Amino acid sequence: MKNKLETVYFLLPEIIQDLIFSIYGIYLRALRFGRIYGSNLNNLLESEWCSENEITRYQEIKFMESLRIAFDHSEFYKFWFNKHGVKLSDIKAISDIQKLPLSSKKDIRASGLSYHNNSIPKYALKKSLTSGTTGQSFTVYNTIKTSCIQWAIWGRHKKRFNISMIRDKYLMFGARVPISLNSKRIFRKDFGLNRRYLTIYKLSESNFEKYIDCINNYRYDFIAGYPSSILLLANYILQNNITLLNYPKVVITGSDALFPETKKSIAKAFRAEVTDQYGMAEGCGNFSQCELGRYHLDFEMGFPEFIDMSENPNSNIKHLVFTSLSNIAMPLIRYDTGDLVIPTNEKCNCGRKSIVVERIVGREEDYILTPEGNKIQGLNQVFEYANNIDMIQVYQENIDSIEVRYVKGLKFENQDLDRLKYELNKRIQNSMKINFIDVQNIPLTKSGKYKAVVSKINL
Numbered sequence: 030m031k032n033k034l035e036t037v038y039f040l041l042p043e044i045i046q047d048l049i050f051s052i053y054g055i056y057l058r059a060l061r062f063g064r065i066y067g068s069n070l071n072n073l074l075e076s077e078w079c080s081e082n083e084i085t086r087y088q089e090i091k092f093m094e095s096l097r098i099a100f101d102h103s104e105f106y107k108f109w110f111n112k113h114g115v116k117l118s119d120i121k122a123i124s125d126i127q128k129l130p131l132s133s134k135k136d137i138r139a140s141g142l143s144y145h146n147n148s149i150p151k152y153a154l155k156k157s158l159t160s161g162t163t164g165q166s167f168t169v170y171n172t173i174k175t176s177c178i179q180w181a182i183w184g185r186h187k188k189r190f191n192i193s194m195i196r197d198k199y200l201m202f203g204a205r206v207p208i209s210l211n212s213k214r215i216f217r218k219d220f221g222l223n224r225r226y227l228t229i230y231k232l233s234e235s236n237f238e239k240y241i242d243c244i245n246n247y248r249y250d251f252i253a254g255y256p257s258s259i260l261l262l263a264n265y266i267l268q269n270n271i272t273l274l275n276y277p278k279v280v281i282t283g284s285d286a287l288f289p290e291t292k293k294s295i296a297k298a299f300r301a302e303v304t305d306q307y308g309m310a311e312g313c314g315n316f317s318q319c320e321l322g323r324y325h326l327d328f329e330m331g332f333p334e335f336i337d338m339s340e341n342p343n344s345n346i347k348h349l350v351f352t353s354l355s356n357i358a359m360p361l362i363r364y365d366t367g368d369l370v371i372p373t374n375e376k377c378n379c380g381r382k383s384i385v386v387e388r389i390v391g392r393e394e395d396y397i398l399t400p401e402g403n404k405i406q407g408l409n410q411v412f413e414y415a416n417n418i419d420m421i422q423v424y425q426e427n428i429d430s431i432e433v434r435y436v437k438g439l440k441f442e443n444q445d446l447d448r449l450k451y452e453l454n455k456r457i458q459n460s461m462k463i464n465f466i467d468v469q470n471i472p473l474t475k476s477g478k479y480k481a482v483v484s485k486i487n488l
């Protein structure tokens with residue numbers, strides 16, 4: 030049915046598509062930014078300044094609430110806790126969390142059991158699908174109330190940069206439907222959500238001018254989207270010394286890793302600050318950058334744990350595990366997100382007391398295998414040494430070599446590769462041949478994401 034509707038939609042003139050897209054936008058606006066959004070946002074703007082004690086107290090209460098729901102109303106967790114011999118009475122506080130088993134999308138799928146809160150009537154559950162990097166879909170459950178909290182958390186991040194999700198207009202670099210590949214226009218208008226939606230699938234030399242025209246002809250306040258997509262346009266702007274007629278107040282990125290060089294190029298091209306956030310479709314946790322660029326935990330949404338990697342427990346890179354605190358429609362307990370982070374005990378000078386992570390490293394499956402059988406994760410950390418390189422990807426097809434595909438920046442010189450080679454060799458312990466390959470672009474995945482590390486031998 031959905032496909033049929035899509036086919037019909039694509040046959041309509043662009044102006045009618047704008048209208049349909051806008052009507053859908055009005056519906057989404059009511060859903061996301063309805064009456065409770067404002068009060069949620071006000072509460073969150075206050076709670077982000079909570080003391081450490083207040084944060085702990087809040088999380089303790091919410092943690093026990095989530096756990097009770099999981100024990101009583103989630104078929105999967107009932108089964109999972111029973112299988113691991115854990116009773117609710119064993120858990121008195123967050124300090125007992127390690128008595129609970131870890132869980133993952135794989136465990137949930139393998140069980141075949143439902144995992145939403147079955148005390149919520151079906152009509153009140155909102156379902157959405159996430160494909161994830163493995164390509165296997167996973168249904169995410171929310172209620173209007175829980176998704177409003179999520180939107181308010183994202184709204185709080187924007188508020189730190191004087192952006193209002195209700196009032197301000199924006200350019201969204203998106204991967205979703207509304208523009209077909211054979212359409213000449215690269216954007217659709219969405220009056221409902223105050224935005225122009227630009228497709229990321231047409232970002233190429235022959236279309237860049239259309240993107241520039243779109244930006245110049247729209248009075249917008251900020252830009253949002255995948256950093257890898259915005260970077261392509263940023264590079265074009267920088268290489269051609271283009272002066273835009275409108276500059277954003279801020280560029281907000283998310284969904285794939287924001288590397289320091291990417292951040293620098295985007296900031297320079299759009300003459301604006303760049304800020305990033307980390308979240309996941311499952312909605313069990315979130316980190317948002319503050320004004321000082323540190324990733325703060327949105328502690329109202331999830332309780333994080335940083336678990337050693339079994340293959341390399343001494344590494345500063347850890348598995349990110351979340352227990353959901355705000356989404357009572359789908360409580361996920363000790364849920365392995367599949368993402369890797371570098372935690373830190375440092376406090377941030379902005380005054381917020383929530384936990385800070387040094388860096389979001391990337392996906393767990395993004396690793397290189399050495400001939401000795403070592404998994405090298407977090408290889409994308411070396412990209413910060415990639416001076417004068419616009420885009421980069423580590424690609425492995427053979428066990429004894431890696432390809433480093435790179436797109437040259439304007440001031441690129443061959444010795445820029447030397448530092449990169451040195452840093453890579455440090456991590457792979459000189460055990461593999463490194464082939465540098467100069468490419469015109471790095472292809473994105475089907476869902477429009479950029480992958481920093483691609484391995485064809487991990488499968």
Ligand SMILES: [Zn+2]
Binds near residue numbers: 320321323
């Ligand atoms: Zn901070």
